[in-house]
Amino acid sequence: MAGESLLLLRLSKAVAHVRTIEQEKEELLARLRTVGETADDPTWEVDEKWIYTSVSCSASAILGRKPDDLIGKPFCDFMPLKETNRMSRMLASFATAGKSFSLIQSNHLHRDGHSVSLETSGIPFFDEEGNLRGYRGVHRDVTQSREARAEEERVLKKLEGTADGTIRAMTLMAEVKDPTIAGHQQRVADLSCAMATLLSLPYERREMLRVAACLHDLGKTFIPAEILNKPDRLTQEELAIVRTHPRAGYDVLTKAEFPWAVADAVLQHHERMNGSGYPAGLKGEEIMLEARIMAVADVVEAMCSKRSYRPAQQLDSALRELARDKGQLYDIDAAEACLTAFLDKGFKFA
Numbered sequence: 183m184a185g186e187s188l189l190l191l192r193l194s195k196a197v198a199h200v201r202t203i204e205q206e207k208e209e210l211l212a213r214l215r216t217v218g219e220t221a222d223d224p225t226w227e228v229d230e231k232w233i234y235t236s237v238s239c240s241a242s243a244i245l246g247r248k249p250d251d252l253i254g255k256p257f258c259d260f261m262p263l264k265e266t267n268r269m270s271r272m273l274a275s276f277a278t279a280g281k282s283f284s285l286i287q288s289n290h291l292h293r294d295g296h297s298v299s300l301e302t303s304g305i306p307f308f309d310e311e312g313n314l315r316g317y318r319g320v321h322r323d324v325t326q327s328r329e330a331r332a333e334e335e336r337v338l339k340k341l342e343g344t345a346d347g348t349i350r351a352m353t354l355m356a357e358v359k360d361p362t363i364a365g366h367q368q369r370v371a372d373l374s375c376a377m378a379t380l381l382s383l384p385y386e387r388r389e390m391l392r393v394a395a396c397l398h399d400l401g402k403t404f405i406p407a408e409i410l411n412k413p414d415r416l417t418q419e420e421l422a423i424v425r426t427h428p429r430a431g432y433d434v435l436t437k438a439e440f441p442w443a444v445a446d447a448v449l450q451h452h453e454r455m456n457g458s459g460y461p462a463g464l465k466g467e468e469i470m471l472e473a474r475i476m477a478v479a480d481v482v483e484a485m486c487s488k489r490s491y492r493p494a495q496q497l498d499s500a501l502r503e504l505a506r507d508k509g510q511l512y513d514i515d516a517a518e519a520c521l522t523a524f525l526d527k528g529f530k531f532a
Contacts, residue, residue, distance in 0.1 A: 223323070229316040232257040232273055244300070244323045246293030262297070265289045280306050280314055287324065299325040366483060369531045371395035373479040374472075376529050377519040381475070386442070391472045394447035398476060401430030401448075425460050428452055447472040451480060454511045474513035478504065478520045481512070483531065497524065 224244060227236040233256055237249040245252075245260065257273065258266040269288050276283050284303040292298050304319025374395045378388045402410060405427060409420050416424065428449050435445035450473035453459035455466055459477075469477075485500035501521060508517035523529040 224321045225319070226252075226321065227316060227318045228257050230277065230314050232277070232317075235316065241321070244292075244298060244321065245290060251293075260290050262289055262291065276304075277306070277314060277317075280308075282306060297325075298323065365532075366487060367396050367399055369483045370398065370476065370479045372532060373483060373520065373523065373529065374476050376523045376527070377475050377479060377516060378472075380519040380522055380527070381515060383471075387472065390442035390444060391447065391475060393442075394444045394451075394472060395476050395479065397431065397435065397444065398448050398451045398480065399427065399431070400434060401427030401432070404430045425452070429461050443470065443472070446470060447476060449473075451476045453477065455513055456510050458511070469513075471513075471516075475516045475519070478512050478516045482520060486531065501525070 224241040225236075225238045226234060226241075229235050233254065234252045237252045239249060241252060242248055247260070252260070258269050261269060265288055269286075272286065282303075282305040286302045288300055288302065290298045290300050301322040301324045302319060303322075304317040306317050307315050309315050371392050374391050375388055378391050383391070402424075405423055409416065409423055412420070428451060432445045432449035435448055447470060449461070450464060450469050453462065453464040453469045453473060454477070455469070455474075457463045457465040482500050482504055485495045485503065486497055501524060504512060504517050504520060508514050
């Protein structure tokens with residue numbers, strides 16, 4: 183009897199302990215619900231099928247829907263169809279893995295029809311056997327911040343358009359002075375960018391190269407037209423004047439405070455790997471990579487174009503000359519990228 187009494191006493195204490203745990207759990211859930219009811223960001227709970235089982239009252243302010251409008255409805259029912267498909271797949275993958283998720287952005291529909299951008303986080307909960315019972319989480323309204331980012335992107339795009347217009351205007355300045363190079367700078371830019379892509383240059387460096395190539399002959403606006411358009415070969419004195427154009431372009435672009443190293447690339451585009459170029463006689467890696475790429479594109483385009491003092495060469499002849507002089511006059515990697523662009527990738531001058 184004493185043993186049975188002792189066993190009953192222990193069972194009674196164990197039951198009381200379990201009841202205490204359950205009470206504490208219910209009290210904790212009640213406190214969480216209270217926090218959810220008063221928080222600005224809606225808290226929610228769904229079952230394992232992603233059906234709302236609980237939603238805080240703050241959903242009304244963000245979605246224009248009372249909790250009763252949401253409870254019993256699928257999580258993705260209040261999204262545009264395309265968003266519903268995307269989010270359904272994503273949430274199913276989270277549930278299959280039993281993983282939490284955070285800061286997932288999606289578009290929801292307000293009761294009046296306008297779009298609301300929500301940032302959603304959730305954590306799974308399980309039964310005693312480890313089976314998924316559902317998720318609990320929170321929605322955060324990020325509509326205004328997303329709209330602000332969209333406005334910033336619109337302004338940036340407009341500024342980029344203005345910058346491109348300025349670059350085109352400056353490009354035309356050189357071409358008006360020397361009509362024989364009409365389109366030359368843009369074609370050099372096109373080829374330079376194709377080469378840069380093959381060389382895996384990051385976006386910012388490709389963009390800098392594009393701008394520099396579009397402006398590389400800007401300094402020719404300061405050279406007398408009779409020299410630029412002379413039908414005969416230039417004298418040494420005239421050639422010396424022509425060779426001032428990289429420095430003249432550099433001076434203009436430096437004062438214009440162009441971003442990146444555009445001015446430096448323009449200054450160096452006539453330098454050569456063996457030091458035979460100008461204006462500074464730089465060698466090898468003393469020449470910035472963008473200028474080495476532009477030098478190859480510039481010479482190939484120039485050889486393929488008619489000039490006042492000579493006819494255009496065939497592309498095949500220009501590429502053969504490039505292949506012969508790579509490593510001496512031209513950067514090997516840049517020359518190989520140029521050959522690949524034409525021979526393997528089908529690049530053509532516009």
